[in-house]
Amino acid sequence: MEIIKKYENYRKIIKSYGFALSTISFDAQTIAPKKSAKYRAEMISTLSGEAFKISTSDEYIKIVNELFGIKDQLEENLKREIEKVYKDINREKNIPKEEYIAFRKTLSLANTKWEEAKQKSDYNIFKDHFKELIKYIKKFNEYTNPDENVYDVKLDDFEEGYTINKYDEFFEYLKENLVPFVLEVLSKPEVDDNFITSKLYDISKQREFINYLLDVFNFDLDRGLLRESVHPFTSGINCNDVRLTVRYLEDFLPSSIFAGIHELGHALYEQQVSEELINTNLARGASPGMHESQSRFYENIIGKSYDFWQVHYKKLQSIFSNELTNVSLEDFYKGINKVKASLIRVEADELTYPLHILIRYEMEKLICNTNISVDELPKRWNDLYEKYLGIRPNNDSEGILQDIHWSWGMFGYFPTYALGSAIASQIYYKSDINLEQLIKNNEIYKVNDYLKEHLHKYGSTKSPRELIKIATGEDFSPEYYVRYLKDKYSKIYNISEEKE
Numbered sequence: 084m085e086i087i088k089k090y091e092n093y094r095k096i097i098k099s100y101g102f103a104l105s106t107i108s109f110d111a112q113t114i115a116p117k118k119s120a121k122y123r124a125e126m127i128s129t130l131s132g133e134a135f136k137i138s139t140s141d142e143y144i145k146i147v148n149e150l151f152g153i154k155d156q157l158e159e160n161l162k163r164e165i166e167k168v169y170k171d172i173n174r175e176k177n178i179p180k181e182e183y184i185a186f187r188k189t190l191s192l193a194n195t196k197w198e199e200a201k202q203k204s205d206y207n208i209f210k211d212h213f214k215e216l217i218k219y220i221k222k223f224n225e226y227t228n229p230d231e232n233v234y235d236v237k238l239d240d241f242e243e244g245y246t247i248n249k250y251d252e253f254f255e256y257l258k259e260n261l262v263p264f265v266l267e268v269l270s271k272p273e274v275d276d277n278f279i280t281s282k283l284y285d286i287s288k289q290r291e292f293i294n295y296l297l298d299v300f301n302f303d304l305d306r307g308l309l310r311e312s313v314h315p316f317t318s319g320i321n322c323n324d325v326r327l328t329v330r331y332l333e334d335f336l337p338s339s340i341f342a343g344i345h346e347l348g349h350a351l352y353e354q355q356v357s358e359e360l361i362n363t364n365l366a367r368g369a370s371p372g373m374h375e376s377q378s379r380f381y382e383n384i385i386g387k388s389y390d391f392w393q394v395h396y397k398k399l400q401s402i403f404s405n406e407l408t409n410v411s412l413e414d415f416y417k418g419i420n421k422v423k424a425s426l427i428r429v430e431a432d433e434l435t436y437p438l439h440i441l442i443r444y445e446m447e448k449l450i451c452n453t454n455i456s457v458d459e460l461p462k463r464w465n466d467l468y469e470k471y472l473g474i475r476p477n478n479d480s481e482g483i484l485q486d487i488h489w490s491w492g493m494f495g496y497f498p499t500y501a502l503g504s505a506i507a508s509q510i511y512y513k514s515d516i517n518l519e520q521l522i523k524n525n526e527i528y529k530v531n532d533y534l535k536e537h538l539h540k541y542g543s544t545k546s547p548r549e550l551i552k553i554a555t556g557e558d559f560s561p562e563y564y565v566r567y568l569k570d571k572y573s574k575i576y577n578i579s580e581e582k583e
């Protein structure tokens with residue numbers, strides 16, 4: 084069909100801009116010299132301006148709308164792609180232009196004010212801008228989805244098919260079944276992790292270990308690379324060009340190892356998307372939640388397991404012979420899995436992590452679905468930390484101001500983090516491989532192969548809910564997550580399971 088050719092032509096141009104921009108961005112975050120920033124900002128602004136013009140041009144929109152109109156006649160993957168692109172380009176179409184421009188300004192100011200507020204630990208600096216931002220988000224929803232709940236729309240934007248109903252079920256289950264267990268673990272004597280907190284680990288030696296891990300996880304260096312950056316991230320340009328970064332901290336060894344394995348999980352997912360999709364808009368992981376399910380599967384279920392360190396601890400010990408000689412495998416395993424109530428989400432352990440997300444979910448529901456005053460929010464936040472984790476922030480910086488998401492107007496993203504961990508657990512219990520054995524045999528490439536066949540290769544051709552069914556044979560269920568966490572941490576903290 085002529086119209087498909089036209090669409091493909093536009094797609095190629097838009098993807099070319101995307102390719103240029105993401106390569107520049109990776110370069111900027113890893114190796115670009117300090118003084119290159121100003122010139123680069125101008126180039127980026129020109130390129131993104133051009134890309135925006137093309138992707139919002141009348142002709143392109145007309146082509147997409149037309150294809151959407153005949154979507155049932157299209158081949159399956161193209162139909163899926165057109166549905167996604169159609170949703171994207173129409174997302175903001177009913178918003179009056181002047182209001183949209185004003186909103187962009189508010190957003191940019193809110194972000195600057197958030198930075199300042201966080202630094203000074205003073206919510207008052209951010210408050211009014213936050214209020215303005217929330218007002219716009221609610222108002223825009225009346226233009227774009229007048230019949231739908233604003234938080235439902237936000238949640239579905241990030242994780243297709245997951246709205247309040249689904250998430251309520253999930254978080255209620257965690258509240259009922261996980262919160263009491265977490266409190267019990269927290270009441271147990273603290274695990275000794277002195278070898279982590281009181282020792283320095285040479286960075287060049289850490290690099291050596293991370294290179295060893297790339298090999299263990301069978302990351303294909305002909306189709307990807309590793310660099311360093313302030314915040315670790317993965318840039319999946321396509322399956323033949325996947326770039327991940329790590330950060331090395333001399334005084335915190337787990338950062339490079341576990342954030343590294345986490346990013347490797349994202350990277351393997353991107354590397355294993357079917358090459359046939361490479362020119363389409365479906366050539367990437369299916370959603371934030373699915374992506375997190377893979378990064379956390381590798382990081383927590385494999386990387387923080389006893390079986391894994393049974394094989395690889397010797398190597399780490401040989402690299403850090405002074406620092407780790409007197410640390411037994413058992414102590415190392417317990418140290419890296421230490422549970423502690425903490426105020427900061429990004430520093431949380433695997434067990435308390437979902438409670439940080441539960442708190443944000445409850446806050447977002449409150450903000451989106453009620454008329455609560457912004458003045459009330461810090462107190463509500465602190466109350467929730469006290470309720471679920473038994474600790475209370477002392478200031479806004481370690482409380483409501485800690486995450487950047489809301490200052491970007493991003494509501495509905497946080498829940499995908501917990502969902503991802505839960506999906507990872509479901510895959511763990513429902514997959515047809517003997518994971519423990521493969522880890523013990525140092526055959527992680529076989530795990531990769533399995534995940535490729537049952538999940539990764541599909542890219543975005545299926546919705547997250549369909550993919551879970553393909554990968555596990557069932558719909559999503561939160562039970563596996565709780566089962567996994569209880570099983571693992573009962574053993575570490577000597578809690579008899581009958582009691583639960």
Ligand SMILES: [Zn+2]
Nearest residue numbers: 345349375378
């Ligand atoms: Zn991640």
